[in-house]
Amino acid sequence: MTEDSHSHENEDLQSILERITYLLRKYRLVEGLVRLQDFPRQDLVGSIIQKQNLASLQNVLDKLHPADIAHILEVLPLEDRLFIWGLVKTENDGEVLLEVSDGVRETLIADMGSSELVAAAEQLDADEIADLAPDLPSEVLEDVFRALPLEEREQLRAAMSYPEDSVGALMDFDIITIREDVRLEVVLRYLRRLGELPDHTDQLFVVDRNEHFKGVLLLNKLLVTDPDVMVSDVMTAKIIKFHPYDRAQQATQAFERYDLVSASVVDVDGTLLGRVTVNSVLDFIREKAESEALSQAGLSEEEDLFAPIWKSVRNRWAWLAINLVTAFIASRVIGLFEDSIEKLVALAALMPIVAGVGGNSGNQTITMIVRAIALGQVSTDSTLKLIGKEIGVSLVNGLVWGSIVGLFTYLIYQNISLGLVMALAMILNLLLAALVGVLIPLTRIKLGRDPAIGSSVMITAVTDSGGFFIFLGLATLFLL
Amino acid sequence: MTEDSHSHENEDLQSILERITYLLRKYRLVEGLVRLQDFPRQDLVGSIIQKQNLASLQNVLDKLHPADIAHILEVLPLEDRLFIWGLVKTENDGEVLLEVSDGVRETLIADMGSSELVAAAEQLDADEIADLAPDLPSEVLEDVFRALPLEEREQLRAAMSYPEDSVGALMDFDIITIREDVRLEVVLRYLRRLGELPDHTDQLFVVDRNEHFKGVLLLNKLLVTDPDVMVSDVMTAKIIKFHPYDRAQQATQAFERYDLVSASVVDVDGTLLGRVTVNSVLDFIREKAESEALSQAGLSEEEDLFAPIWKSVRNRWAWLAINLVTAFIASRVIGLFEDSIEKLVALAALMPIVAGVGGNSGNQTITMIVRAIALGQVSTDSTLKLIGKEIGVSLVNGLVWGSIVGLFTYLIYQNISLGLVMALAMILNLLLAALVGVLIPLTRIKLGRDPAIGSSVMITAVTDSGGFFIFLGLATLFLL
Known part of the structure; x- marks a missing residue:
């Protein structure tokens, strides 16, 4: 974190400062704050940089609220970020570390020596140190712990003992x-x-x-x-x-x-x-x-926008793998009916419609149920009522959209039985989506799991494979 | 809202009270509140109901915080909900109306006479009346307006004039x-x-x-x-x-x-x-x-869990229709290649894998970008850098997953060119997903639209049609 370890050229510095100036302007909000009010923004890019006046840049940073510094660090690419980080006042380090996102915090901590980390942590309250603790090297944490007065040491121990999603983890000790x-x-x-x-x-x-x-x-x-x-x-x-x-x-x-x-x-x-x-x-x-x-979109955690590619890949790996497995299963379901498709190739073009609309409808149902569970509006005795309602909605949707799709199918392929099979498959897959859309989150709740996580992937897996099976199965039964 | 207009039998009453008791127990939190502390919960179901003691039920309701009453109303089916609503003290009506969800508020207001509504609104501050205003019949609003003192009338006029997502809409006038x-x-x-x-x-x-x-x-x-x-x-x-x-x-x-x-x-x-x-x-x-x-899941608005089926259908209509259109387009893309599929039916089974993984990866990218935009971390000059990074991630993912999928394809179909085409199609569709995943939200921002809305539907449309086209096109070029 020493300044001279960075060999920032004039232009680099200029572009960083332009960036910061842009951010300050953009967040007009922040102007109200004392911290930003006091320095002449217009002059920044001009005078400060041309003189390579690092001290002035530091002066600007000193006046910023830690949350604003955190924001600036998050927006800057890694090299610029670490350069600015080197200019932040040591007594602000702890607060800034608390404010930045997980990914960015990692990059900042990796850039700091043990003694700097200890100094940063010591600026914080016990509950704040506990928030930081999972990201600190263990020898740093031990040093911090030893340096604390007895009472705060107890508080830190307590704060670290509470599970992540508990009230204890939100608690602070600033009470009179x-x-x-x-x-x-x-x-x-x-x-x-x-x-x-x-x-x-x-x-x-x-x-x-x-x-x-x-x-x-x-x-x-x-x-x-x-x-x-x-x-x-x-x-x-x-x-x-x-x-x-x-x-x-x-x-x-x-x-x-x-x-x-x-x-x-x-x-x-x-x-x-x-x-x-x-x-x-x-x-x-x-x-x-x-x-x-x-997690809805299949990302494991928040990503640093400028994280190296391999880190982003790792973050997205798990869900892509799961998705690939479910896609493979759906593919094998289609594989069962290759003979039918060979005889009537229109089936290949039509089957994704059945699967797609089913997935969409199932996601609507599951989102509604998950939300109602989160608000405590669902009890086990209303399960049947909910299933009944969702099935009713699906039936209406299935009849309406199924008829439309059936009609289009008939118009395109001039095959009335194909149209009817298409309509029936739509209705059945929407019913399946409704049933599974209610049952997946309720089952997860019963098993003590979070009903939200992975629900979208699961329902899509069911409506894809199910949709292909229903449609191709019906076609094989009635058309061939 | 008169009590005797409801002919609630003993059992109905009992089940409502069981429901309420259950809720009170479940939300142990609430016990700390004075409002709930004071009544003997154990006796509720027993004594109160057997005597059909409506007054006691009313007494319970009188002690509840308006937010708790709102919660209970939201959880109850329509008939029970209106029965309980009839028992709520008039001076609490306004607060409760503020607290319930939009869908439930509609059902409550539909159940009230004009004079009751005016009385309820008059209990509220100007900024609160403004929140309620869109749901009130216009003659009620006029009556309320006339009944207000001059200063509050001005405040109400002001509060109603601010756009929904403005600071003005969040503002209140309780200042000293x-x-x-x-x-x-x-x-x-x-x-x-x-x-x-x-x-x-x-x-x-x-x-x-x-x-x-x-x-x-x-x-x-x-x-x-x-x-x-x-x-x-x-x-x-x-x-x-x-x-x-x-x-x-x-x-x-x-x-x-x-x-x-x-x-x-x-x-x-x-x-x-x-x-x-x-x-x-x-x-x-x-x-x-x-x-x-x-909106991510394709629901227009929050749904009353016990809304009639036709209302839920209407709420989900729009996105299903859009989804159907995009599915149709994808279907027509496949239709272009029916000859190829007829010759090599394995294509039909494999094509959903290319489309599905592309959609998943595209959704990951778009979610990350939308989030970064919301946090103000994306500026137009970082567009190229972001596209570069996302393309890098896709390339890595495409090479890895594409090879795996290609290998499996080869193992299943014993056709090495088919495996290669599959791998190449995966890579290309993931690249397409990355490119479009960055460009869709950034374009929407440039057009002054909300980048989040409908983004998932759009990316899936592109990766579906694109995936089918890439895979079937490559297969037609190289395999047939």
Whole structure:
């Protein structure tokens, strides 16, 4: 990360700065921030670069919010990225590492020495170190661990012990605790002595002498209430609280439903452990939605846009292989009917229509069901009702589209039985799609799996092979 | 909505209550809430129903948070849903209508009289009425409008004028404004006089006499600062602010990046209009992610799980029709080569493999690009670089998978040229998929369209028709 290890020519530097300037302009939003407000953007490309004034570039970076630096790093190709990374202030390193995407983080960490990594991690809170931990070399993690004060060491150990999708993984320890048997005036004085409150503090946590959670005092309440009143008289005792092993998904639902800013996390015997804030919920929702969208398309993980080719290949490998296997099976199903196709070659041209529309319809069904499951709208006793409805929809669609397709088939091939077989095959494959579209996610739920993952590949496999089999089978039975 | 218009038998009532009890148990989360804490769940099914004690059921509903009532309504079949809806307290009607999904809201509104709707809407803030407005009959909206005080009438007019995906549509008017030339003590006294602060108040908005926005006073700052200090000395003047016509997407990015709880909205001449809070951002993100997932699967909108069949059919109609058209085109491409297939029927069995793997790989590429665009990581000058990388990935994948598929083809059909043609077709179709996978979203962006919508259908259309054409064309050239 030393600057002189990079031999950046004038032009390189210029193009990086043009890039950054472009980004700053584009995200007009960001202009409101103090950090970006203060430097003369117009002059950047001109004066700074021509003088190769690295110090000025560094000055710009110093004024940026870590999230903005992270964004810039993500957008830059590897070489430029590492060059800029070398200019980022050491005390910002930790925050930036937290903000960048997984793929980019890997490239940054690979570029850092152990001592730099330890220094970066030490800038962070225990819960943040825990987020970073899986990407850190183990000797770095040990050094960080040893350097922490006892309390934070405990927190780090706890934070690292919670499963990825649990409330514990979203939890932080930035809580201010107070007692219930004091006047608000005392609380106000205590806060003034603290001099600063953690971000997202919308409530203070009331505990007894054993750290048992008693309730919360909302800051909004504190502000509007007479300072002579006791905490116990205005605190909210019955309030949403989570256990660290609750599913994170549950917490996000509660935040959405009840519009929370922060919520308390307690262990089984009621000891206050920490809190979850709306911003970690926001991050979680975003990541979850993204990883679902990626896995839907057959990508294992988020990709660094400038990752080397072999890394991208590896990321896309698994699903392509699965897809190839299912395509092979479908191909063998067709292979069973080669004699029929030889006799009536129109079958070859028509069969992909049956398979394709079935796949499309099945994906509609499965998406609806997966979504309803995620929202908790599906219970096992509604399975039959759902199957009934989906079959009804498929029947209507099958009759309508089947007739149209049958008619076209007749018009093209002047063969009325072929048209009828085509129509019937469409109807049957849509029914199959509906049935399997409901059953796949419900079965996965029963087996304790995530109903979303791989659902699209599975339904397409069924409607492809099934569609070919139904159509070619019917044709063999009735036409030959 | 009168109770006696429903002739619910004992058993019906029992099953509804079992359903509700089940839901309450399942969402253990909710137990923390005051609203649910207070009633004896065990007794519900037993005592209440046997006495047909409607009042008790109503009592339960009265204690539930509107979001929980909304959830219960969404999960119940239509008849039960309307029965429960009849029991909900009128003063909760507005909030519940806001919380339910679009499809369910329609069924509830259809069940209500004009005067009930007016009463429900009048419970809400101007920005909330604006959210509801598209679903309200116009005469109801007019009545509501007339009943509002002048200021709120203006707010409603403004809120309804902003486009759906703008910051204005997320904005609310629950702001507390103060002047900069007063001491904090005055502010504190002012707040106490107010007696209550709006939800999500994490900052007060500092304006001058002309309502021009000067900055914000963070509550956290107010709490820790000496009351003798002037507002102007502790307020934050350089702060993120939005214009109502900014894209909502921009606001959500800022909330995520800078971990905001609320942010101010000002018009072009700097007048403070309102604020955006993190909970409306949360709702927006969720809705956006959902509508993308739905459109990805070819559903026009979110579906009420218990919608009548014809409604679901309509919802899925459009994409099925498009899919059918593209499938027809692919079918005609195959039709061009019927002579070749007749001569070598193995082609019919093999061609779906080429098309299928191409579609899968194309979807991977397009998903990655769409995501990168959404995160602002793609600029036009990186187009060539991206195409280069995707083509590289495809080439690797094509060589590997193409060889495997070619080998299998040879093993099955004992025809070495067929194997070679298969391998070559795979490689070419994967290259086509990569090229088109980058170009489709980038072209849509250039045309000012949403790159995500319909991208999957388009790429599949290209890789299907293209795959068939490449494979059958090569086979015709080299094998026959």
